Amino acid sequence: xxxxxxxxxxxxxxxxxxxxxxxxxxxxxxxxxxxxxxxxxxxxxxxxxxxxxxxxxxxxxxxxxxxxxxxxxxxxxxxxxxxxxxxxxxxxxxxxxxxxxxxxxxxxxxxxxxxxxxxxxxxxxxxxxxxxxxxxxxxxxxxxxxxxxxxx
Numbered sequence: 001x002x003x004x005x006x007x008x009x010x011x012x013x014x015x016x017x018x019x020x021x022x023x024x025x026x027x028x029x030x031x032x033x034x035x036x037x038x039x040x041x042x043x044x045x046x047x048x049x050x051x052x053x054x055x056x057x058x059x060x061x062x063x064x065x066x067x068x069x070x071x072x073x074x075x076x077x078x079x080x081x082x083x084x085x086x087x088x089x090x091x092x093x094x095x096x097x098x099x100x101x102x103x104x105x106x107x108x109x110x111x112x113x114x115x116x117x118x119x120x121x122x123x124x125x126x127x128x129x130x131x132x133x134x135x136x137x138x139x140x141x142x143x144x145x146x147x148x149x150x151x152x
Contacts, residue, residue, distance in 0.1 A: 001131035003055060003074055007035065009135055010053065013142045015041035019051075033057045039145035049148070052141040053078045065103035065113040066124050075124045077112055078137045081144065082119040085111070093119050109133060 017040035021027030036051040085093040107127035112120035
């Protein structure tokens with residue numbers, strides 16, 4: 001599944017707000033080319049809410065284990081929450097991984113290399129093995145963000 005297809009799917013969600021920093025924007029250069037998704041039907045970034053999903057296209061200083069600086073690599077990150085993380089990954093997100101993880105492996109559902117403890121999962125270059133799961137998890141994350149917004 002291409003990044004373009006993932007972006008089209010998320011952009012179709014009701015009330016989605018996408019931040020896509022680009023050159024010359026007010027956002028730091030490190031974020032240029034990446035995408036951050038919020039539930040925000042009013043078009044305003046929620047003040048006390050993190051995005052429910054992101055797409056990153058490069059290594060960050062504290063996040064290089066996915067090897068995203070190689071050509072044509074990107075990573076979809078989704079906040080699924082701790083209970084879903086445990087169901088999906090088979091481990092408690094707050095505990096250290098039971099076995100070594102190759103965070104650069106493509107088309108595989110993995111714990112997020114930095115935000116595992118907060119219940120985030122990631123997929124480098126979603127493909128045939130993970131595309132439908134990625135779309136389902138994105139929909140569930142969007143709906144969870146919508147429910148949180150309604151409660152506020």
